[in-house]
Amino acid sequence: GAVVSQHPSRVICKSGTSVKIECRSLDFQATTMFWYRQFPKQSLMLMATSNEGSKATYEQGVEKDKFLINHASLTLSTLTVTSAHPEDSSFYICSAPTTKSGGVYNEQFFGPGTRLTVL
Amino acid sequence: GENVEQHPSTLSVQEGDSAVIKCTYSDSASNYFPWYKQELGKRPQLIIDIRSNVGEKKDQRIAVTLNKTAKHFSLHITETQPEDSAVYFCAASRGGGGNKLTFGTGTQLKVEL
Numbered sequence: 001g002a003v004v005s006q007h008p009s010r011v012i013c014k015s016g017t018s019v020k021i022e023c024r025s026l027d028f029q030a031t032t033m034f035w036y037r038q039f040p041k042q043s044l045m046l047m048a049t050s051n052e053g054s055k056a057t058y059e060q061g062v063e064k065d066k067f068l069i070n071h072a073s074l075t076l077s078t079l080t081v082t083s084a085h086p087e088d089s090s091f092y093i094c095s096a097p098t099t100k101s102g103g104v105y106n107e108q109f110f111g112p113g114t115r116l117t118v119l
Numbered sequence: 120g121e122n123v124e125q126h127p128s129t130l131s132v133q134e135g136d137s138a139v140i141k142c143t144y145s146d147s148a149s150n151y152f153p154w155y156k157q158e159l160g161k162r163p164q165l166i167i168d169i170r171s172n173v174g175e176k177k178d179q180r181i182a183v184t185l186n187k188t189a190k191h192f193s194l195h196i197t198e199t200q201p202e203d204s205a206v207y208f209c210a211a212s213r214g215g216g217g218n219k220l221t222f223g224t225g226t227q228l229k230v231e232l
Contacts, residue, residue: 034219043208043222044163060120093162097217105170106217107153110162 001027001101006094006111013084014119021079021114023050023094029074030096034108035067038091050077050094084118091115121146123211125223132199133231140226142209143191149211152185152192153220156205163208167194170215199230 003026013019023033031052036044048069049057056069068080081088095108122145132138144152150171155163169176169183169192176183182195196203206227210220 032217043224044220046219046221049219091160095220106215107165107168108216108220110164112162113160115160 002098002109003027004094004096004109004111006092006114008114009112010115010117012117012119015085016083018080018082019084019116021081021092021094021116023077023079023096023111025075025096025098025109028096028098030077030098031074033071033077033094033096035069035077035079036093036095038093038113040091044093047079050079052077081116084116086118089116089118121149121211121213121221123209123221123223125209125226127226128224129227129229131229131231134199134201136199138194138196138199138203138228138230140194140207140209140228141191142193142211142223143189144211144221145190146211146213147190148213151212151215151218152183153210153212153216154181154183154194155208155210155222157208157225158205166207168216196228199228201230201232204228204230 005024007022033050035047038044047062050069050071052071058064071077093113094111097106125142153168157163180197185192209223212218
């Protein structure tokens with residue numbers, strides 16, 4: 001249990017276009033999901049917290065008009081990179097918290113990531 | 120906000136030796152400290168975690184210690200194997216495992232034959 005999927009796994013786009021990334025919790029409901037960005041050989045940096053039924057909370061320095069987040073349902077959050085530029089090329093990973101089957105405590109379950117390359 | 124520092128950035132050990140990675144955090148309200156292993160191009164995988172009501176936790180060859188007073192926690196891997204080679208990240212969070220994570224900068228572990 002506790003599987004998180006992402007789609008697409010890899011996307012290449014031209015500069016100036018918009019790209020949508022989906023994050024789904026397959027076997028549990030997630031009122032909150034988190035979006036991280038990871039540049040090559042660097043750590044994961046939180047971009048925003050996606051909240052079902054309300055606006056996302058963005059971390060300092062993350063442009064909310066450029067990185068649009070929509071938490072459409074209890075199992076789906078989307079991140080849209082608008083007017084993408086080469087500097088947006090990165091590995092985007094989502095996570096959602098839940099308990100493991102039979103568990104008591106929450107832990108984060110990560111999606112497999114989306115590799116975005118902007119030409 | 121929370122700041123997590125991690126050392127060393129690279130670590131090379133001989134197979135069978137132990138490896139230790141250390142992290143410090145700044146937010147005294149943090150109460151959840153997971154460790155992740157990440158292979159190139161893959162998602163982070165939780166290998167062990169510790170909560171602030173516990174000082175030490177062990178799972179086979181892996182152990183984590185937490186010193187709340189000093190605000191640091193460490194990952195210990197014993198009897199290292201080549202398949203342990205990967206990047207390891209520590210992280211910290213308030214509100215248990217259900218809240219956002221602040222990650223350390225990562226440690227590239229290489230286990231040599």
